[in-house]
Amino acid sequence: MSAGSDSFRADRLGRIALAGEALTRLSPILEADRARAVADLEAENRFALLGSRAEPGPYALHLSIQQGRLAFDIRRMDDTPITAILLALGPFRSLIKDYELLVNSHLKAIEEGREARIQAIDMGRRGLHNEGAALMIERLTSKIRIDLPTARRLFTLLCVLHQRA
Secondary structure: OOHHHHHHHHOOEEEEEEOOOOOOOOOHHHHHHHHHHHHHHHHOOOEEEOHHHOOOOOEEEEEEEEOOEEEEEEEEOOOOEEEEEEEEOHHHHHHHHHHHHHHHHHHHHHHHOOHHHHHHHHHHHHHHHHHHHHHHHHHHOOOEEEOHHHHHHHHHHHHHHHHHO
């Protein structure tokens, strides 16, 4: 194994937990989005702490919303704390609202059996995820290095947590 592949294995999330997971029931679509985002993140991601926070991974990430901020509680795999990073939700609010509207539209389209509408909504969701991911990467630039697929999944989890908040 080369040093590059060792670095890839270290610069990643090994475990993801969402605060308040058992407290609120989610719609079937949001629950599926949550489960898929967590499973995909645990299977493959790029996540590395930068600057004074830099410490090799893999990491355990506890995500929550606290006082209007997205909290990244980053720990070693044995749950020893490393650092906490807070992101203001303000820049994400319009994207989160759009995501909620798309989820509700998707549910209605499924109930009505409108396949073409479902496909159009799914395309809109993909575009929205790309916008949310780009904003997530931008907001974390000096703190955490992530790739686009990781940022897309983190944006999904932000939207799920926002539903619970």
